[in-house]
Amino acid sequence: MGRTLAEKVWDAHVVRAAEGEPDLVYIDLHLIHEVTSPQAFDGLRTAGRVVRRPDLTIATEDHNVPTTAGPIADPISRAQIEALRKNCAEFGIRLHPMGDANQGIVHVIGPQLGLTQPGMTVVCGDSHTSTHGAFGALAFGIGTSEVEHVLATQTLPLQRPKTMAVEVEGALPAGVTAKDLILGIITQIGTGGGQGYVIEYRGEAVRGLSMEGRMTVCNMSIEAGARAGLVAPDDATFAFLQGRPHAPQGADWDGAVANWRALVTDDDATFDKVVTIDASRLSPWVTWGTNPGQGAPLSGEVPDPASFADESDRTAAERALVYMDLRPGTHLRDIAVDTVFVGSCTNGRIEDLRTAAEVLRGRKVADNLRVLIVPGSVAVAEQAEAEGLHEIFLAAGADWRKAGCSMCLAMNADKLRPGERSASTSNRNFEGRQGPGGRTHLVSPAVAAATAVTGRLTAPADL
């Protein structure tokens, strides 16, 4: 019987399988950052263990780094960065620190360096590792105990996941982006819909996405509950990879591509679950609540909690509206924001910045609005500057910042103040995610930029 893409990648990485035990799965690439690794290195030291494959491991500084010039002001953040530097030096791990040409958000630099390739297993102590699934890799977030496990053994004992197909039928309408697609998918299947599954995104609309767009979609798989999401590699994947520093070269390239072309779900394979999405019904999408499943078309209204059939959904909506200070029936387009954030591992890549710049070109940011444009990596920043995008942002009155996770999770100085409201291209609208008491509406880069112009949730077509 045929196999799905996820099953093919899984099978190729089973080191050991035994009845009644989880499979022992080999990890091809382990990405590390400062927040979830220090306790893992401590564990190695305590047990007298070494890193088995430092040559399959790479580290960067992203969560805590300031996006303005100068050193880290917060001494606790600084200590965490220093711990990473010390650990990488002690265990022989390549690190791209602040100031390095390859520094950036861990999920931006992996693909950028060509380290993320089809058919690989990729892990990181970060739930948005699912981003790398855009290349047809099986990529998922792990906790610190598992980080330690991978450092020591380059493997993980894992239960084989179930498989889910998300079939996106038809093409995305004009003005609808990858972010709108994934927000729409999460609204449909819910934050728990993907629990226990690896999602494969399929269909015409997915094939039509750029690699950046596919990364945006796979990135938010975890927001639908799925630890991993992937897209079968194709010519767009190979074109993105060719010539990157760690992509195969010469004869190896041809051999690799030949292998990668087999990384598709067989016609006779079956998924444990199939979800169908009608792309033609999607439009610019925003969230109104405090989990990513609480979303709606921007053209719609804040829903009435009473309209939810499920009791826990109803209670969650009631709580969310109190926290978000919103009333049912309010037009989403009438919601005014204090801050616009463009960036993160979801939407901090060059295509996202081009989209935002296109909307902001020749326009001005609304009065009293804070607009942060934060590139996902130093390389993205350099590319944007080479294209003059930063000049468009600055002329519009936006802040052009340095690379990092920034206001996605407010571990650096970029935060919402209590009661402030943002339109954010990041991935989570949880209570306090962007700063204690802050209120987040998740949006695409296009909607973020249009919102920057009006100060209210706005699509470019409304300008």
Add this chain to the structure above:
Amino acid sequence: MNPFTVVTGRAVPLRRSNVDTDQIIPAEFLKRISRTGFGDALFAAWRSDPNFVLNDQRYEGASVLVAGPDFGTGSSREHAVWALQDYGFRAVIAPRFGDIFRGNATKAGLLPVVLEPSVVLRLQDLAEQDPTVEVTVDLVEREVRAGDVAAGFDIADYTRWRLLEGLDDIGLTLRHSDAITSYEADRPRWLPLTA
């Protein structure tokens, strides 16, 4: 890791769904580089509300948390598990868990127990009506007992065995070092190296 066999104690009813790991422990507390001391920051934002259930003295010393569906969604931060343990919880009962949280919990020795929504609501009712009611989470018998409730739960045999014995996962894997070495010898040559 300490073995988990049977835990009996008071239970805190947390009647909320989608309790994400940002609520369990906000990002500002993730800057610490130790594994301990996170209990004070558990549900930090919600604890500023005097009416939040964890501020109810009657639940002091509780070892079981009974939460709504989709507990532990979001971020992979294992700090969420450490904070719950540091506060004194040994087990969390919910109808559904975020996948990464559930994995992290079993690695660190916090038992995630999946029960039917109706049973979870009944346990929350019991703990609200009488905060001194004792809930027993029995991993040996795979059963939760409290008042008139006796509900079996599923857990993978291997995970149960590891928790009962309190075994170090890495130590178990290192027994198969030869298999890892042999797998490595056959990896395709084009796969990237970072060094």
